[in-house]
Amino acid sequence: MPTIHRFDCAATILHGGGSRHQLGSLTKELGGSRALVVTDPGVVALGYVDEIVASLKAAGIEACIFSDVQPDPTKQNVLDGLAVLQAEGCDLVVALGGGSPIDTAKVIAVLPNNPADMATFAGRHKIPHAGVPLIAIPTTAGTGSELTKVAVITDTDRDVKMMMLSAPLQPRAAIQDFELTMTMPPALTAAVGVDTFTHGLEAYVSRKANAMSDPLALSCISLVAQFLRRAYADPGDREAREAMMVASGQGGMAFSNSSVCLVHGMSRPIGAVFHVPHGLSNAMLLPTVTRFSVGGAPQRYAEAARALGITDREHNDTYACDALCDWLETLNRDLKIMRLSEWKHADAEKFAQNKAKMAQDAIDSGSPANNPKVPSVEEIVQLYEKVW
Numbered sequence: 001m002p003t004i005h006r007f008d009c010a011a012t013i014l015h016g017g018g019s020r021h022q023l024g025s026l027t028k029e030l031g032g033s034r035a036l037v038v039t040d041p042g043v044v045a046l047g048y049v050d051e052i053v054a055s056l057k058a059a060g061i062e063a064c065i066f067s068d069v070q071p072d073p074t075k076q077n078v079l080d081g082l083a084v085l086q087a088e089g090c091d092l093v094v095a096l097g098g099g100s101p102i103d104t105a106k107v108i109a110v111l112p113n114n115p116a117d118m119a120t121f122a123g124r125h126k127i128p129h130a131g132v133p134l135i136a137i138p139t140t141a142g143t144g145s146e147l148t149k150v151a152v153i154t155d156t157d158r159d160v161k162m163m164m165l166s167a168p169l170q171p172r173a174a175i176q177d178f179e180l181t182m183t184m185p186p187a188l189t190a191a192v193g194v195d196t197f198t199h200g201l202e203a204y205v206s207r208k209a210n211a212m213s214d215p216l217a218l219s220c221i222s223l224v225a226q227f228l229r230r231a232y233a234d235p236g237d238r239e240a241r242e243a244m245m246v247a248s249g250q251g252g253m254a255f256s257n258s259s260v261c262l263v264h265g266m267s268r269p270i271g272a273v274f275h276v277p278h279g280l281s282n283a284m285l286l287p288t289v290t291r292f293s294v295g296g297a298p299q300r301y302a303e304a305a306r307a308l309g310i311t312d313r314e315h316n317d318t319y320a321c322d323a324l325c326d327w328l329e330t331l332n333r334d335l336k337i338m339r340l341s342e343w344k345h346a347d348a349e350k351f352a353q354n355k356a357k358m359a360q361d362a363i364d365s366g367s368p369a370n371n372p373k374v375p376s377v378e379e380i381v382q383l384y385e386k387v388w
């Protein structure tokens, strides 16, 4: 039996500086007449919501705003947004912000046609019906969420970040306007940029990697190598910002149709327990988890090192894998990524009490099973201890 892979993606992607101003005409094209804009207070303060609403109004579309999304959004954020959608009778959703508003908007959009407890959406392909049309406009580069069929929502009752992967979560259209990312301060640029890199690398080494996701993953890796340090050093570098936006989307499409692996599996429990932002917790884990994993797929990791431009075909795979791990350690130093124990809410006692639960939650998410080297619960605990 041949293996069959499934590839989902947005029907339309507008990309390039200024593309946000085409939101109104795109909304009209999709048949929307009253849009719910889902965003967060930080994005409102930047003035981006006003621009988005102006574009909608110019096309004759009514706009309602829900701006109470918090970083690493919760079930309550989704329910509050859903209440606004229903009270206002909106027929289309616009997500504006980083991964947090985009993920919240995705689940708000599917709930009217899938009335169930959100916990039942966790896992792969658990949401049966398409939702209200969604246009996603990222302001970070990024999670790539605008081009994925994934949403991550925290269940605060259980301290679990629920990973939902279902085709109905795929935005109908994405507008990737890199100009919106130019206000990101260096620390945010670094964290979300390493998230992008992790998507490319994990999609490429995953046991679910395939011929459609591989080229996107390798391009993502190569663009991050060339442009992340530049965007970090100079927030106004337009070429670097545009390249990182492209990388973010490619990484998103790659992992959404392959999978993420152990870094993401271990990252979500750190976010749930210590409230470390997603990109930062990935960065804390990436060098150590990569050193643990390379032996499971040395050829794949070596190809990733070659895509980074840090080694070539004259060197064997073992050399290339070592070079990759060293490069990741240097990147973390250059981007001033802290250790987990240095995080403001890190607490040694809480870590000792929670590390076994975190390891079990990582396994339960399913992501570690896609890793080239599949770890036991004990090995995950040891990896947490190493990065602490």
Ligand SMILES: NC(=O)c1ccc[n+]([C@@H]2O[C@H](COP(=O)([O-])OP(=O)(O)OC[C@H]3O[C@@H](n4cnc5c(N)ncnc54)[C@H](O)[C@@H]3O)[C@@H](O)[C@H]2O)c1
Pocket (backbone or CB within 6 Å): 040, 041, 042, 043, 046, 070, 071, 072, 073, 097, 098, 099, 100, 101, 103, 139, 140, 142, 143, 144, 145, 148, 149, 150, 151, 152, 180, 181, 182, 183, 184, 185, 188, 192, 195, 252, 277, 278, 279
């Ligand atoms: N669905 C997916 O495919 C996917 C993939 C990876 C991560 N995620 C999820 O995405 C979330 C993280 O998203 P994120 O890292 O983009 O951050 P975020 O959306 O949580 O935003 C972080 C902060 O940055 C601010 N911000 C956003 N854009 C800005 C800009 N242009 N300039 C200045 N500040 C800005 C926000 O106001 C917020 O305070 C996590 O919950 C993570 O689990 C989802």
Ligand SMILES: [Fe+2]
Pocket (backbone or CB within 6 Å): 143, 195, 198, 199, 264, 278, 282
């Ligand atoms: Fe991620």
